[in-house]
Amino acid sequence: MNFTTEKNRIYYEADGKLLAEITFIDSDENSMTINHTFVDDSLRGQGIASQLVQAAVNEIKKQKKHVKASCSYAVNWLAKHPDAA
Template identity: 50%
Template sequence: MKYQSEPYRIFCTDDAGKCVAEITFPETEAGVCCIDHTFVDDSLRGMGIAGELVSRAVQQIQANGKQVTATCSYAAHWLEKQKGSGKNV
């Protein structure tokens, strides 16, 4: 998978240019980005792509000196698991 990044979005497309995986994380207040949407096409489910998208989003948000929140249920669960494992998220 080739991940493409934009300021508040990371995504992947198939050979035809169709979006097959995506995460969005707009800045909802000064210094805070909220992961509000994670999508993985059914054909790619179970391959760890959603987790990779969240991980990349968190890295990108933190690299820009911002905090991470989530309203997307998958991302919120992922973040909680990371905190529970002692990782700094």
Template identity: 50%
Template sequence: MIFKHENSRIYYMDENGKVLAEILFPTEADGTANITHTFVDDSLRGQGVAGKLMEMAVEQIKSEQKTPKFTCSYAIKWAEKNYSNSNTL
């Protein structure tokens, strides 16, 4: 599965151009990147795709020297279990 990376967005499309997985993390004025949306199509659920999207997003956010902020319900749950810098929640 090859994910496409854009500014504030990582996603996966099928061969027909349908988005099957996506995470959005727009940058706010204070320099945080707010993870506002995660989506995984039913056809990919249970395969760890949402977690992989989170890992890639946090990695990209940190590489841009921004601070991740978790507001999407899935992102909050993921961060509570996986993100060591919990003061950004």
């Protein structure tokens, strides 16, 4: 699946419909917080949310910032993948 990356947002659309999205905001000058994850019901169970969080972590680290999360899915994902952040 090819995600589109924008400033503070990674998403997937098909036929003009938003099907998956993750957003992250600046927490302070040294960190960003993943604050929202969405996956349409039609894509659930395929690991899309996990791919989104990994993509967001990669983008945040590319900016040389620490990863934080307030979105419950991202909080749980980071707890299961402590080496990722």
